[in-house]
Amino acid sequence: xxxxxxxxxxxxxxxxxxxxxxxxxxxxxxxxxxxxxxxxxxxxxxxxxxxxxxxxxxxxxxxxxxxxxxxxxxxxxxxxxxxxxxxxxxxxxxxxxxxxxxxxxxxxxxxxxxxxxxxxxxxxxxxx
Numbered sequence: 450x451x452x453x454x455x456x457x458x459x460x461x462x463x464x465x466x467x468x469x470x471x472x473x474x475x476x477x478x479x480x481x482x483x484x485x486x487x488x489x490x491x492x493x494x495x496x497x498x499x500x501x502x503x504x505x506x507x508x509x510x511x512x513x514x515x516x517x518x519x520x521x522x523x524x525x526x527x528x529x530x531x532x533x534x535x536x537x538x539x540x541x542x543x544x545x546x547x548x549x550x551x552x553x554x555x556x557x558x559x560x561x562x563x564x565x566x567x568x569x570x571x572x573x574x575x576x577x
Contacts, residue, residue, distance in 0.1 A: 451475040451566045453483075453545050458571030461535055465575070469530040471545030471568060478549045483528040484558060485519065487541035487573075496559030497543070500528060501551055508558050513539075535575045544570040 457469040471483055484499035498519040500507045507519050518531040528545060546564035548554060557563050 451477055451547050453547055453566055453568035455543065455545055455568040455571040458543060458573045460574045460576065463536060463575060463577050465535050466531070466533045467535060467573060468532070469543055469545075469571060469573070471528045471530075473526040473528075473547060477526055480549070480551055482548050482551055482554050482558070483521070484546050484548070484554075484564065485528075485530045485543055486546060486561065487539075487543045488570075489541045494544075494561055495541075496561075498530060499554060499558040501554070503551060506555075508555075510559070532573070535573075537575050537577045540573060540575050542570040542572050544568050 452475050454472045461467050480503040482499055482501045485497040486494045487497050488494040497513055498509045500519045500521050516534045520529045545568045547566040548564045550563050
């Protein structure tokens with residue numbers, strides 16, 4: 450079984466930066482992907498970014514691709530989400546998710562159903 454623990458959320462101001470971490474532990478596959486999703490109350494969960502442990506290939510949502518960077522540390526089984534130029538619309542609960550379905554992720558990485566393990570989430574609040 451795999452467990453995910455997020456950290457790094459908080460309250461920041463418009464234009465600030467923040468780095469989220471997602472630490473994976475347990476029975477981790479050799480090749481896997483970890484994605485970040487975010488959710489605002491009353492709205493559907495949105496895929497933010499994903500990265501593959503195999504080759505580091507990453508995909509981003511259009512709304513964040515010029516401001517967020519996803520990175521991995523395979524030795525520590527940790528994935529980071531570096532968020533820059535944060536805006537109030539980025540306020541949400543950010544959760545990381547784990548999947549071993551790498552081929553499918555290239556076209557469906559933003560689909561919640563492709564992920565089998567989820568973290569508990571961390572709140573990010575951006576004030577204007």
